[in-house]
Amino acid sequence: MHQLRWTVLFATVMGCAVSVVWLAMAQSTQPSSPSQPAPSKSETVQGFEDVIRARVSRAPKETWWDESLDSLFVPENTKEAWLKVLRAFNLNPPSRPEGWKFANYGWLRWRGALASRAGGSRRFRLLTMRATAYCPNGCCGSSHGRTATGRRAEYGIVAVDPRVIPLGTALYVDRYGFAIAADTGRKIKGTRIDLCFPTHREALRFGTRSVKVLILR
Secondary structure: OHHHHHHHHHHHHHHHHHHHHHHHHHHHHOOOOOOOOOOOOOOOOOOHHHHHHHHHHHOOOOOEEEOOOOOOOOOOOOHHHHHHHHHHOOOOOOOOHHHHOOHHHHHHHHHHHHHHOOOOOOEEEEEEEEEEEEOOOOOOOOOOOEOOOOOEOOOOEEEOOOOOOOOOOEEEEOOOEEEEEEEOOOOOOOOEEEEEOOOHHHHHHHOOEEEEEEEOO
């Protein structure tokens, strides 16, 4: 009887010891911090390329465009078609009827440039230039009313620096209208442009200002 009592006591002590050991092992295997939930498959992880793409989309547009003009042009040279193009470049229409005089010239030159680049990248240049004005009456322009290319000076004929804009280039000057780069000037250097007006008074009224110039070719 005495031996049975010691056997039960020994079994009880051993059972308590085993329980303590198992409890200690269980606590040591638990992580020190709660585990993070696994990301859902529906979540999108933003990588480096995504960040760069977002920055580029937020950056201001430069003065060059590479884009398809299928939505900007109609086959015919019409005033409505040109107005659609001008709106696409945030330009204002000509402020006077003479501004449309060389629209057909600009259309043919630009369409010709597009046809020669069929299937390739189409690039269009929009410059901000410092504009002055002159008249063809000899007081602030040529004394014989002719330009450096021999063309008669009139509304829509502008003087440029040939190193920036080649002579013969078709242009659109915001609010002034369609123009041809057909003249040069001693003071017309770099991003300067000289616009022809019919009278000296109109040229003086225009003065000097910054204008947007769309290069049509």
